[in-house]
Amino acid sequence: MFTGIIKAKALVKKVxxxxxxxxxxxxxxxDWVIKSGDSxxxxxxxxxxxxxxxxSYITELxxxxxxxxxxxxxxxxxxNLEQSLRLSDRMDGHFVFGHVDAFGKxxxxxxxxxxxxxxxxxxxKFRKLVTEKGSIAVDGISLTIxxxxxxxxxVSLVDYTLSHTTLGSKQPGDMVNLEFDxxxxxxxxxxxxK
Numbered sequence: 001m002f003t004g005i006i007k008a009k010a011l012v013k014k015v016x017x018x019x020x021x022x023x024x025x026x027x028x029x030x031d032w033v034i035k036s037g038d039s040x041x042x043x044x045x046x047x048x049x050x051x052x053x054x055x056s057y058i059t060e061l062x063x064x065x066x067x068x069x070x071x072x073x074x075x076x077x078x079x080n081l082e083q084s085l086r087l088s089d090r091m092d093g094h095f096v097f098g099h100v101d102a103f104g105k106x107x108x109x110x111x112x113x114x115x116x117x118x119x120x121x122x123x124x125k126f127r128k129l130v131t132e133k134g135s136i137a138v139d140g141i142s143l144t145i146x147x148x149x150x151x152x153x154x155v156s157l158v159d160y161t162l163s164h165t166t167l168g169s170k171q172p173g174d175m176v177n178l179e180f181d182x183x184x185x186x187x188x189x190x191x192x193x194k
Contacts, residue, residue: 002041004096004135004142006080006165008032013056015075022061022071025053029081039098041082043166044140044177045069046098070103070175080140080165094135094142100177101126104138107152108172114159118167121152122178128188129180137179141165 008029016023026042028034034057038049047059066072104122111117120138122130130136130153134145143155162168170176 001085002046002082002096002098002140003085003092004082004094004137004140005092006082006141008081009078009164009166010081011078012075020063022066022075023050024059024061024075025056026059026079026081027056028052032083034083039084041080041084041096041098041140043069043071043076043079044096044098044137044179045071045100046084065100068102069100069177073103073175076166078166078169080167082140092142094137095182096137096140096142096179097182098140098179100179101129102178103175104178106170106172106174106176109170112156115156116162116168117146117154117156119152119154120176120178124151126178126180127151129184131184134184135181137177139165139167139176140179141167 010029011027012024013027014025034049034052036049036052039046049057050060051058061071102123104120106118107121108119109116130148132145132148136143136145146154146156
């Protein structure tokens with residue numbers, strides 16, 4: 001489990017495809033201690049560390065993960081990273097599970113003072129999980145939804161988030177991984193069962 005508070009950005013050093021799976025070699029952030037079996041949110045996707053090298057580590061994405069994320073289309077040069085939450089950690093952000101539901105597309109980016117408003121389209125079937133002032137994880141970043149339309153939502157990014165995450169360098173047309181709020185998912189399931 002994660003909080004959606006990005007702890008580091010890291011470069012992708014190597015991408016390899018084998019037997020339908022994708023293997024990413026990622027630079028280990030400075031001062032991070034990583035071991036095989038650790039869970040790391042990688043642009044919002046919970047990935048298990050397969051192997052640790054001197055200055056990098058390897059993760060494996062299976063076909064189901066590729067189907068739900070934009071990694072099936074493109075692997076960016078730089079990724080947002082967050083190590084899994086410990087019981088002693090502060091709970092900033094919101095509960096993020098690393099179970100990406102779909103990928104969306106940035107439609108517009110507009111300045112709003114020192115902040116920027118991102119309008120992001122998403123698959124229509126998830127509309128009931130998106131609400132104003134609700135939480136959403138975009139590329140693993142815990143964000144608050146500003147407004148919602150049929151197939152788009154808007155989020156506002158402050159200067160800190162823009163400079164400390166990869167979202168600050170993304171432009172209209174770029175894809176983002178989306179994880180809708182788990183509470184909304186459970187409520188939807190409970191209501192549909194009645």
